[in-house]
Amino acid sequence: MEKLISKYFVPGKTFSLAEFEQDGGYQAARAVFDKFPDPKALVEEVKKSNLRGLGGAGFPAGMKWSLVPQNTGKPVYLVVNADEGEPGTFKDKYILRHVPHLLLEGIIIAAYANNVHKAYIYIRGEYTHPYDMLQKAVKEAYDKGYLGKQIFGREFALDVVVHRGAGAYICGEETGLLESLEGKKGFPRLKPPFPAVVGLFGCPTVINNVETLSYLPYILNRGAEWFAKLGSEKNGGLRLFSVSGHVQKPGVYELPLGVSLREIIYTHAGGIRGDRKLKAVVPGGLSAAIFRADEIDVGMDFDQLRAKNTMAGSAGVIVMDETTCIVKALYVTMRFYGHESCGQCSPCREGTGWVSKILRRVAEGRGRTGDVNNLLDICSFMGGTTICALADGAAMPLRSYIEKFREEFEYYVKHGKSMVDGTALETQTLHDTSHMSHVGS
Numbered sequence: 001m002e003k004l005i006s007k008y009f010v011p012g013k014t015f016s017l018a019e020f021e022q023d024g025g026y027q028a029a030r031a032v033f034d035k036f037p038d039p040k041a042l043v044e045e046v047k048k049s050n051l052r053g054l055g056g057a058g059f060p061a062g063m064k065w066s067l068v069p070q071n072t073g074k075p076v077y078l079v080v081n082a083d084e085g086e087p088g089t090f091k092d093k094y095i096l097r098h099v100p101h102l103l104l105e106g107i108i109i110a111a112y113a114n115n116v117h118k119a120y121i122y123i124r125g126e127y128t129h130p131y132d133m134l135q136k137a138v139k140e141a142y143d144k145g146y147l148g149k150q151i152f153g154r155e156f157a158l159d160v161v162v163h164r165g166a167g168a169y170i171c172g173e174e175t176g177l178l179e180s181l182e183g184k185k186g187f188p189r190l191k192p193p194f195p196a197v198v199g200l201f202g203c204p205t206v207i208n209n210v211e212t213l214s215y216l217p218y219i220l221n222r223g224a225e226w227f228a229k230l231g232s233e234k235n236g237g238l239r240l241f242s243v244s245g246h247v248q249k250p251g252v253y254e255l256p257l258g259v260s261l262r263e264i265i266y267t268h269a270g271g272i273r274g275d276r277k278l279k280a281v282v283p284g285g286l287s288a289a290i291f292r293a294d295e296i297d298v299g300m301d302f303d304q305l306r307a308k309n310t311m312a313g314s315a316g317v318i319v320m321d322e323t324t325c326i327v328k329a330l331y332v333t334m335r336f337y338g339h340e341s342c343g344q345c346s347p348c349r350e351g352t353g354w355v356s357k358i359l360r361r362v363a364e365g366r367g368r369t370g371d372v373n374n375l376l377d378i379c380s381f382m383g384g385t386t387i388c389a390l391a392d393g394a395a396m397p398l399r400s401y402i403e404k405f406r407e408e409f410e411y412y413v414k415h416g417k418s419m420v421d422g423t424a425l426e427t428q429t430l431h432d433t434s435h436m437s438h439v440g441s
């Protein structure tokens with residue numbers, strides 16, 4: 001199977017501008033001005049490619065661009081989401097580390113399509129090496145005249161600013177990210193208005209994920225129809241699946257949208273470690289609903305996974321074998337959301353906080369009758385009523401882990417220990433307030 005982006009993932013190597021160009025790099029960006037004298041035609045081409053947003057929500061990229069008003073008298077900004085905070089997801093890091101010029105080429109194409117002259121890349125703070133590689137690439141591109149005043153000698157200016165985050169998951173949510181970029185606390189904004197209309201500094205703003213933009217050069221070089229055909233219906237192209245957990249070969253695999261989950265686990269990731277049995281899989285990053293082992297014959301695209309009440313999300317595939325205690329796994333998961341909730345909305349702040357406290361109690365063997373139903377009750381108030389999708393992303397694992405593995409929760413409460421490994425977590429002597437860190441922030 002042909003590799004597009006992932007052919008550059010050579011261990012220990014970052015492709016320089018010269019090496020990237022030798023491989024055909026920057027051809028698409030150089031040609032875009034003549035190929036599409038009217039940028040609107042480029043937006044139509046991207047629409048035809050069925051390129052979906054690969055950061056999580058899967059919104060069609062061309063469609064998003066066509067919603068950006070060009071007549072407001074204000075500049076249009078491009079913001080690149082390189083925060084990559086979704087647990088189980090590590091594919092943007094590979095692009096930034098091995099082939100940052102591919103992202104820059106995608107940025108040039110998106111900037112031309114949307115009449116953008118300033119782009120910001122918001123990169124996860126912990127990504128120190130990828131940040132260094134990205135900065136080096138930006139400098140190389142400026143030195144060569146591919147960024148700056150007249151890029152490729154054309155009457156088109158484009159500046160790129162790299163901005164580092166500081167370790168908050170919520171700053172990956174697009175409007176939290178914009179707030180953070182403006183120098184404020186990363187509190188998500190109420191929508192509408194959507195960032196396409198009122199975004200960075202009150203101006204129309206296109207926000208796309210690193211991987212989404214990195215596929216643009218391929219669409220331009222080889223055509224929208226070719227790209228669309230690589231994937232499944234309305235889900236064009238390939239995408240990078242981050243596979244982690246109990247598999248023989250964890251890593252990043254570039255495969256067509258719509259590939260089966262079974263094929264990812266057993267063919268590409270080498271099956272389950274130690275020849276144990278598969279127990280469960282999270283298909284699209286931690287916020288996706290979990291599958292049991294008998295549910296993996298499913299096509300991994302945005303629409304097929306939604307039809308199964310979960311989501312393709314960021315394509316972080318987390319594989320759990322039969323030794324996994326689902327109760328402890330859910331506790332760790334909910335502690336994360338409790339810690340990362342920004343605290344603006346009560347259902348999210350209180351819901352994630354209380355759920356992680358109750359799960360802690362259960363995991364320590366001090367569960368009470370009624371705890372399991374109580375968790376589901378809290379869950380039903382969490383989703384759908386909040387400013388951003390973090391709460392829905394917490395409710396999905398909560399409900400699905402309990403509904404699909406209820407007997408494990410009941411057993412843990414009744415016996416004070418795990419049905420799987422026969423142990424309970426140590427009781428914490430100090431009151432754990434880590435998940436309430438937003439209070440007073």
Ligand SMILES: Cc1cc2nc3c(=O)[nH]c(=O)nc-3n(C[C@H](O)[C@H](O)[C@H](O)COP(=O)(O)O)c2cc1C
Pocket residue numbers: 052053054055056057058059081082083084085086169170171172173174175207208209210212213388389390393
């Ligand atoms: C809590 C939360 C965290 C998110 N974190 C990220 C992230 O780290 N990276 C990302 O690209 N998108 C993330 N998203 C999705 C973004 O809000 C947005 O949909 C995306 O950046 C748009 O780009 P795309 O259309 O190219 O996918 C997150 C969403 C939520 C609700």
Ligand code: SF4
Pocket residue numbers: 170187188340341342343344345346348349386387388389390391
């Ligand atoms: S849903 Fe949670 S994370 Fe999102 S804005 Fe509300 S409190 Fe903050």
